[in-house]
Amino acid sequence: MKFYDCKTAPSPRRVRIFLAEKGVEIDSVQVDLAKGEQFSDAFMKISPLAEVPLLVLDDGTVLSQVNAICRYLEEVFPENPLCGRTPVERAQVDAFNGLLQMNGFMAGAEAFRNATPGFKNRAMPGPHNYSQIPELAERGLLRLDNLFADLDAHFADNQFFMGDYYSMADISGLTIVDFAKWVKKFIPENCVHLQRWYDQVNDRPSAKA
Ligand SMILES: N[C@@H](CCC(=O)N[C@@H](CS)C(=O)NCC(=O)O)C(=O)O
Incomplete structure (x- = not known):
């Protein structure tokens, strides 16, 4: 799994806090939004949304949107549930x-x-x-x-x-x-x-x- 992050932006921070609460570490790549890296050909090829966060799974599946990414992480790392217990x-x-x-x-x-x-x-x-x-x-x-x-x-x-x-x-x-x-x-x-x-x-x- 690879997490496309931007240290200064609020949306990917939600995923970072979620991962920290789970005690899970994932390889991450910083996308510098201030420099416009979200519009680079390399990034747009991964997601034409030109937004972070993104989570790219090992089989190449690309997940976008904080709530969807965290929902997926909850499923694969169910310990310490954060999306509800019932x-x-x-x-x-x-x-x-x-x-x-x-x-x-x-x-x-x-x-x-x-x-x-x-x-x-x-x-x-x-x-x-x-x-x-x-x-x-x-x-x-x-x-x-x-x-x-x-x-x-x-x-x-x-x-x-x-x-x-x-x-x-x-x-x-x-x-x-x-x-x-x-x-x-x-x-x-x-x-x-x-x-x-x-x-x-x-x-x-x-x-x-
Ligand atoms: N609805 C999206 C929002 C993502 C979003 O707004 N990301 C901002 C950073 S907080 C972004 O990538 N901005 C790129 C830009 O401003 O061009 C989600 O929940 O993931």
Whole structure:
């Protein structure tokens, strides 16, 4: 297996934390997004999506998308389950991940990519170019405010996303809070429950991945 990673990017970090929690090491290749290596012929031949992360299996099968890659890794490394321990938990972790993808990663990407000069014409990742829309940057910031408030309410009654069970949803959430710092969104002082959760997940050794 080979993991196509970029040390500075939030999406592949989710896979790195997942692997660290599992205690699994995989050969990895760094793709320097700042240098545009995702558009190189060599990389586009592996995946025309021009995005990381990617996982290439020994038989050449290419897996893309964080949630799909982690779902596969969970199947082949089932010890210490992170995607749910029962059918109900698996559905609940998927639901949190879907919501976090939409309301966290998309919101952060909206805010960052539509306002950062270096991303002019690159408002969306992937092989197609899109112009920046400043209103979307504004909306992304508002969506992050709302997400933080919603998560604070959730963590008032829950140690982790899934009660007392640390899961893939916590990995997604941690990565979003750190990604939000790129657009100068920090956990508000009044979100004490969200801050308590963040400190707890950020203290785990895997958070350094
Ligand atoms: N939906 C994808 C998102 C992947 C993604 O957005 N990757 C970013 C890095 S965080 C990327 O490769 N960007 C390339 C670019 O900006 O050109 C997933 O879940 O894996």
